[in-house]
Amino acid sequence: MIEEKAGYYFENGFHCAEAVAAAVLEELGEDSSSAVAHATAFGGGFGRTFDEACGAISGSLIVIGHFYGRCEPGKGWDVPATLAATIRQTFLDHFGTSHCATLRERFGEEMQPEKCCSIVKQVAADLVELLAKTSADVEESCCRKEGRIKKMQL
Template sequence: MTLTRADDAAAIFTEGYSCSQAVCAAFAEDFGIDRDTALRLSCGLGGGMAHTGNTCGAVTGALMVIGMKYGRTAVDDLAAKEKTYAVANEFISEFLRRNHSVSCTDLIGHNLSDPKELAIARKDNLFHTKCPRFVRDAGEILEKIL
């Protein structure tokens, strides 16, 4: 059985890494980025960017992957910038279709910037019951659009 990048992302998440780290690290080596570097770069994005409940880490990790593939490295390479934005928008549209939001607060159902609500989300094991689906969705969408 061939493992997919979505499987890799899910496995990395299960190891205990954040959603952003799982998605970013699962694809990084395809673009010449080692796993440790990918884990470091994406570390602050979990929990909707450092537990602020903003954009879901699976989404921000995916946007990093899209940037690794299409992102511009020359300031005047507007075609690369536009391609990156187009693919990012395609990703976001499909993630929204599947999950109805890209907001961690909406997806988890708690405002993670509030320590009491973060504690409830942890107590209710929401990061382990809800987030695996978002990580897998991000991986599947990336596999399709890259």
């Protein structure tokens, strides 16, 4: 189950952005190693500053780009923009803010690891659900000819 995989990664050394990217890509049959590397600087609200968006959202955006990102200048990017806006709004609906420091303050120091892990699990599940809905209606990026996400079975 995606929540368990995301939680496992978070509890075993990946931060929020890395855990979401790794778990979701692996759940969808993809190699996650380069995406985890891309996600590394996004943890802790961008570089552990806690001043920006929760890394779980950043990890989601990396996954969206993996499947629907463009590889040529001038190509449209309506699909990834819509997916990014949707995952952001879903996050806000669940948690009320995407600001890392605000979330951490709300949790308190003692509960922060547990609560951040629950966010990672929720975002990973939400992203898999969003991608499953999207894959039936939209072609993947021009960079990705395999169509792997379309074969996903949930």
